[in-house]
Amino acid sequence: MAITASDLGVTYHSQRRGDTVALQNVDLTVSEGEFVTLIGPSGCGKSTLLHTLGGLLAPTSGHVEVDGRTVTGPDPWKAAFIFQDYSLLPWKSIVDNVAIGLRFANRPKAERQAKALEMLDLVGLANVAKAYPHELSGGMQQRVAVARAMAMEPELLLMDEPFGALDEQTRQRLGQQMGELLTRSGKGVVMVTHSLDEAIFWADRIIVMSPRPGHIIREIHVETPRPRELDFIASAEFGEIRQELFRMISEPGSAPVEGATRPIGSIPVPGRTR
Amino acid sequence: MRRGSVSYRIVVWAIRLFLLAVILGLWLFGNGPGGVSQLLLPQFPKVWANFGGFVVSGPFWMNLWTTLYAILISFAIAAVVGTLLGFWAARRPLRARVVEPIALWGYMAPLVLFYPLFILWFGVGPQSRIALAAISSVFPIIYGSIRAFRSVDDIYLRLGSAYGASQRQIDWMIKLRASLPVLSSGFRVGAAYSVTTVIASEILASTNGLGNILASASQLFNGAQAYAILIAILIFVALLQLGLNRLFAARHGVVDD
Numbered sequence: 001m002a003i004t005a006s007d008l009g010v011t012y013h014s015q016r017r018g019d020t021v022a023l024q025n026v027d028l029t030v031s032e033g034e035f036v037t038l039i040g041p042s043g044c045g046k047s048t049l050l051h052t053l054g055g056l057l058a059p060t061s062g063h064v065e066v067d068g069r070t071v072t073g074p075d076p077w078k079a080a081f082i083f084q085d086y087s088l089l090p091w092k093s094i095v096d097n098v099a100i101g102l103r104f105a106n107r108p109k110a111e112r113q114a115k116a117l118e119m120l121d122l123v124g125l126a127n128v129a130k131a132y133p134h135e136l137s138g139g140m141q142q143r144v145a146v147a148r149a150m151a152m153e154p155e156l157l158l159m160d161e162p163f164g165a166l167d168e169q170t171r172q173r174l175g176q177q178m179g180e181l182l183t184r185s186g187k188g189v190v191m192v193t194h195s196l197d198e199a200i201f202w203a204d205r206i207i208v209m210s211p212r213p214g215h216i217i218r219e220i221h222v223e224t225p226r227p228r229e230l231d232f233i234a235s236a237e238f239g240e241i242r243q244e245l246f247r248m249i250s251e252p253g254s255a256p257v258e259g260a261t262r263p264i265g266s267i268p269v270p271g272r273t274r
Numbered sequence: 275m276r277r278g279s280v281s282y283r284i285v286v287w288a289i290r291l292f293l294l295a296v297i298l299g300l301w302l303f304g305n306g307p308g309g310v311s312q313l314l315l316p317q318f319p320k321v322w323a324n325f326g327g328f329v330v331s332g333p334f335w336m337n338l339w340t341t342l343y344a345i346l347i348s349f350a351i352a353a354v355v356g357t358l359l360g361f362w363a364a365r366r367p368l369r370a371r372v373v374e375p376i377a378l379w380g381y382m383a384p385l386v387l388f389y390p391l392f393i394l395w396f397g398v399g400p401q402s403r404i405a406l407a408a409i410s411s412v413f414p415i416i417y418g419s420i421r422a423f424r425s426v427d428d429i430y431l432r433l434g435s436a437y438g439a440s441q442r443q444i445d446w447m448i449k450l451r452a453s454l455p456v457l458s459s460g461f462r463v464g465a466a467y468s469v470t471t472v473i474a475s476e477i478l479a480s481t482n483g484l485g486n487i488l489a490s491a492s493q494l495f496n497g498a499q500a501y502a503i504l505i506a507i508l509i510f511v512a513l514l515q516l517g518l519n520r521l522f523a524a525r526h527g528v529v530d531d
Contacts, residue, residue, distance in 0.1 A: 033338075077436045087433040091451055101437040103447075197298055 001078065001155035001188070003053060004029045007062035009213075010048050021213035022048045026062070028207065028216065032155065035182070035189045035226065037203040039196065041249065043131040045214020046192045047160055051068065053190060054158045076101045079156040080149035084164045086141040088133040088148075095120065095129040098147045119147035122181065139170040146178060150185070157182070163198065176230060183227040194203050196249075200241050201228060208248055218248060316497040324502035332474075334487070334503075337358050338510065341484040342473055344400050345514070348407035349468040353461060354410045357368060359420025361445075374420055380413030381463075409473040411464035418460015422453035458522035465518055469511060484510070 008026040011019050023045040030036050030053075038046040051057040053064055055074040064071040066078055074081070080101070088097045096103070098116035107115075120126045124141040133141055142162055149157055162178075163171045179202060182189055193199050199206050200222060208218040224237055232238055298318070304310040305317050328334060363373035391405055396402035430452050434444040450457075476485025484507055491500040 054436065056432065074438065081436040083429070083433070083436075085429055087429045089430060089433070089448070089452075089456075100433075104434070104437055104439040104443055106363045148437075 001067055002029060002031045003079065003156060003188075003190075004065045005049070005053060005062065006065070007050060008049070008059050008064065009061035009130075010045070010052055011060040023052070023059075024213035024215050025266065026214075028053075028217055030156065030188055030190055033186045033188050035202055035204045036191070036207060037199040037205075038190065038192045038207050038209060039194065039199040039245070039249075040209030040214075041211055042194065043214075044209040044211040046209050048214065049209070050158050050160055050190060050192050054081055056081070069130060070228075074154045078154055080154040081160055082142075082149050082151045082157060082159040082162050083196070084161040086138075086145045086165075088141055088144060090133050092124070092132075092134065093129070094131050094136070094144055097133065097144055098151050100148060101152045115151050116147070121150045122150065123147045136221060137170075138166050139174050142166065143178075146181075149163075154187065156188040156190065159189060161192050161194065164194070171198075172230070180227045181265050196242055196245050197233065199245070200238055201232065202226075206241070206245070208245065220244065304382050313495065313497060316501050320498035321501045321505070324499050325506075326461055327425075328499055329502050329506050334506075337482050337484055337487050338506075340400065340482045341476065342510075344403050344407060344472045345465075345468050348404045348472065349411060349465055351404075351408040351413040352415050352464050352468065355408075356415025356460070356464065357419045357457070359412075360416045361423055361449075363416070364420045365425035365432075370420055370424065374417065377417035377420065380409075381417050383413075385410045385413075386474055389478055393479060394420070398481065400483075403472050403475045403480070403483075406475055407468045410471040411467040414463035414467060415460045418463065419453070419457055422456035422460065423449060425456050426452045454522065461522065462518060465514065469514065473507065 005026055005028045006029075008023055010022070010023040013019055026049060028036075029048075038049060040046050048057065052059050053071075055064070055071045058072075066075075088094075089100065092100070095113065095116045098119055099112035102112040102115060116128060117129060120129055123146055125140060125143055125147065128136060128140065133144070135264050136144065142165075145162070146157075154197055163175060164175065175198065189202075191198075191202060193202075202225065203222050206220040206222065208220070209215065210217045220241055222237065222241065224232055224235065301315065301318050304315050305312075359373070360377075363369040385406065388409075389402070392402040392406045396405055426449050428470060430448050433446060435446045439448065472483070473485040473488075476483035477489045478485075480486040484503060488500055488503045488507070490499075
């Protein structure tokens with residue numbers, strides 16, 4: 001499955017502040033099994049682009065196509081979202097949270113349970129199937145959210161700063177686990193991040209965006225095959241790309257990016273920004 | 275001592291029983307050394323005897339049933355109508371803007387003043403009390419449900435649409451469920467209004483019900499019986515509250531602090 005955005009534009013209307021052009025002239029194709037990261041300063045429209053790709057937001061101009069058919073709304077069977085705030089329903093058990101998409105599709109209960117347990121097993125959380133979200137740590141909750149997306153067996157995962165709310169250690173460990181998982185599954189991924197390291201470490205291709213109005217300023221291919229070991233961070237390729245990104249994003253007039261002015265390995269932990 | 279642990283609960287109940295004992299102690303003091311008139315504060319043993327005699331008698335239960343029936347029916351009507359109206363109003367900002375102050379006005383207004391009119395319309399039977407209690411309790415429920423539905427976090431609605439929920443599924447499985455904690459506080463106020471209105475209107479004009487037998491007992495200067503009925507009403511309300519708690523219990527790990 002390939003997803004294509006052509007000449008995409010999104011304008012937000014507000015009576016008080018007038019129109020804001022969040023996205024303009026965006027052309028992007030994500031091919032089957034490709035891992036694409038979106039990076040750029042805050043306000044550059046990377047989340048808007050992700051939401052529009054997944055049909056959660058209707059574009060003001062242009063359109064999104066999946067295998068030649070125009071996207072008119074979210075279709076979790078094709079492209080499933082993973083949000084930064086996890087968005088687990090607090091009144092449902094973990095297993096029911098994982099099965100939520102199947103529930104909405106009115107699948108029989110036995111099928112939902114079996115599928116959800118299988119996915120929980122995949123992310124290593126089968127033992128907390130009967131627990132409730134508030135009993136789990138942030139990292140565990142995000143793994144539940146990954147399992148929930150995988151339960152739909154989508155070909156594409158749309159991740160909106162999935163590790164943004166986690167502490168550095170959890171983030172690295174979870175990143176490694178999920179990276180292997182996603183690579184083995186062969187699913188395509190579009191991931192929004194504001195961490196340079198994350199953007200490079202995960203990606204087949206990095207899309208760099210710039211704000212006001214949000215548009216793509218650069219695409220960078222990462223040649224080292226996935227999944228990558230943690231020592232990829234110490235490689236020459238990683239260093240070069242990081243330098244390039246750093247230069248591009250810290251050019252005059254552009255807002256700073258998280259981690260851009262700090263040494264590798266000391267990415268600050270952003271607060272829960274919901 | 276952890277909240278929710280067994281020893282914590284024992285302490286909580288011990289304090290509650292102690293407070294009850296203090297009230298009883300004050301009562302007995304008033305009866306004896308305090309020298310309070312028996313007309314104002316009947317002897318406790320006499321009131322207690324009424325529990326054994328009058329309160330467990332057939333007529334008492336008949337009256338209790340009359341009152342309970344009026345409360346349950348009026349509350350049920352108010353809960354369904356109020357929730358639906360609140361849901362409808364909360365859907366559009368304009369509707370909420372129009373309905374919210376009206377609901378708040380009806381919430382504050384002493385609607386029991388309309389009881390004479392309701393008797394004209396519905397007669398002195400239970401219908402007039404049910405109608406009045408339903409109208410009194412529907413306003414806090416409308417007000418509470420508008421607030422409840424508007425309080426639902428957008429992330430849950432976004433999750434619903436991202437995972438393919440239909441509009442009906444979003445309404446029933448997400449909006450209604452996510453608003454339950456706030457919704458239940460409106461229901462509690464509504465239930466309180468139902469209870470008050472039914473009993474008060476029974477006192478004002480009625481031939482049966484707990485309010486009616488309470489009024490007759492005090493008009494006949496049967497203080498001991500009036501007190502016994504009062505206490506029975508308080509116990510009855512406590513049981514009703516317990517029922518509501520059960521109904522809206524924050525189940526499944528939703529922390530209700």
